[in-house]
Amino acid sequence: MNFASTTNKGSIKKDNEDYLGNIKTKRGHLFAVCDGLSTMKKSKISSRIAINTILTLFSEKENDPIDPILLIENIIKKTHYSLISLDDDSVGTTVALVYLENNNIYSAWCGDSRIYHFHNNSIEWISRDHNVLHDILNKGISAGKMYRNPQALTRFLGSNDNHLPEIVKLSLSSNDKLLICTDGLSNFLSEPFITKTINSHDVYTASDILFDALMQQNTGSPDNFTWYLIEI
Numbered sequence: 001m002n003f004a005s006t007t008n009k010g011s012i013k014k015d016n017e018d019y020l021g022n023i024k025t026k027r028g029h030l031f032a033v034c035d036g037l038s039t040m041k042k043s044k045i046s047s048r049i050a051i052n053t054i055l056t057l058f059s060e061k062e063n064d065p066i067d068p069i070l071l072i073e074n075i076i077k078k079t080h081y082s083l084i085s086l087d088d089d090s091v092g093t094t095v096a097l098v099y100l101e102n103n104n105i106y107s108a109w110c111g112d113s114r115i116y117h118f119h120n121n122s123i124e125w126i127s128r129d130h131n132v133l134h135d136i137l138n139k140g141i142s143a144g145k146m147y148r149n150p151q152a153l154t155r156f157l158g159s160n161d162n163h164l165p166e167i168v169k170l171s172l173s174s175n176d177k178l179l180i181c182t183d184g185l186s187n188f189l190s191e192p193f194i195t196k197t198i199n200s201h202d203v204y205t206a207s208d209i210l211f212d213a214l215m216q217q218n219t220g221s222p223d224n225f226t227w228y229l230i231e232i
Helices: 043-060 068-087 132-139 191-200 203-215
Strands: 002-008 018-024 029-036 093-101 104-110 114-119 122-126 166-171 177-181 225-231
Touching: 002 018, 002 203, 018 043, 018 225, 029 043, 029 177, 029 225, 043 068, 043 093, 068 093, 068 104, 068 166, 093 114, 093 177, 104 114, 114 191, 122 166, 122 191, 177 191, 191 203, 203 225
Parallel strands: none
Antiparallel strands: 002 225, 018 029, 029 093, 093 104, 104 166, 114 122, 114 177, 177 225
């Protein structure tokens, strides 16, 4: 397995509110990215606390025989509670993680950070954003209506209303690739460009190309951007 990663504040924002981390234990390999909510006072620390808590809890459970889906669900719940114990009015972060164990992919997300699965040079599966627009479209009831803030998150860690992740299990195949990223990538580069770049290059070269594309003057990287690009 090879993987490349990057995290950058972009060209406009003063701080990087994203954070990422990975850990390999006896059970498997975990990769996670978080994007602190810029509307929260403690956005920057929220993403860091979330990642550090997830990695610590995962390490502590490396000998636990619990089912991986339950393990991930429990760890994300505990991470949420560690955040709101600080200040539930000032904390908030998305999370997207991939856990690889015994030729299986366990993908979990809460918010609009994304997970892409590339299989046979095409996208096999993409996570669904937890925001107003995607929630409406997934229910098929938009009917052409206009909404004040369609990008507003409907789930995130630190939310009293909904912080539960979605978790999906997939089988691994040789040469599969995974992309875990914050919206600083997915919002500013087109999906066809991302897909073509990843399918046409090794993870290190592809990561460099994506970075350069975001930093070009015509793109301007207006948001923080962070990702793991993994090849099985």
